Amino acid sequence: DSARESTMAQLKRRTSRVQVRFQRANCRTVLPVKVEEDGTRTIEHTCVRYVHSSEDDSFHPTGIVEYTAVQVHAALRRGGLSHQEAEETIATCGKNEINVYVPGILESLIGEFSDFTYIFNSIGTWSYMVYSSWNIGIFWLLLTLGSGTYRSLFIVRPNQKKIHELARLHTRCQVLRAGSWTEIQ
Numbered sequence: 315d316s317a318r319e320s321t322m323a324q325l326k327r328r329t330s331r332v333q334v335r336f337q338r339a340n341c342r343t344v345l346p347v348k349v350e351e352d353g354t355r356t357i358e359h360t361c362v363r364y365v366h367s368s369e370d371d372s373f374h375p376t377g378i379v380e381y382t383a384v385q386v387h388a389a390l391r392r393g394g395l396s397h398q399e400a401e402e403t404i405a406t407c408g409k410n411e412i413n414v415y416v417p418g419i420l421e422s423l424i425g426e427f428s429d430f431t432y433i434f435n436s437i438g439t440w441s442y443m444v445y446s447s448w449n450i451g452i453f454w455l456l457l458t459l460g461s462g463t464y465r466s467l468f469i470v471r472p473n474q475k476k477i478h479e480l481a482r483l484h485t486r487c488q489v490l491r492a493g494s495w496t497e498i499q
Contacts, residue, residue, distance in 0.1 A: 377407030394490030
């Protein structure tokens with residue numbers, strides 16, 4: 315009877331491990347891992363910084379802190395963060411910045427032409443070229459390639475570049491560090 319119970323317990327453990335593996339697998343995204351100078355492994359996804367935890371071999375969000383009014387007033391009375399605390403916070407949470415990815419020219423074109431509309435239009439274009447009127451098919455092909463290239467490189471990509479520049483707003487600000495106001499960028 316005890317052998318049967320141990321077999322059942324072992325089966326339950328294996329089943330739960332498989333379930334956990336599938337739960338983690340259904341929400342995976344491939345991202346580059348950055349290794350900091352101190353060996354900390356981090357990733358950035360949707361403007362949130364994640365730090366690797368060796369305990370469960372996964373990344374956890376950092377820098378998500380909600381201060382109460384009492385905590386803010388206490389920090390103001392203390393003279394703000396010390397220089398060491400500020401450096402530790404930057405090391406843990408990362409810089410206060412938003413990185414917007416702008417794809418290259420080839421990647422923009424591939425992204426544009428892999429849309430369902432272009433794939434569907436290409437069926438009609440190739441049908442004309444192979445089975446019917448090659449001149450109409452070539453005209454459709456040139457029209458599709460021209461409009462897609464124009465939209466991708468002269469409308470979508472410049473707008474992505476503008477958003478990238480807007481997100482990179484650099485300004486100087488006053489912070490309270492170790493009891494004195496200093497200007498940082």
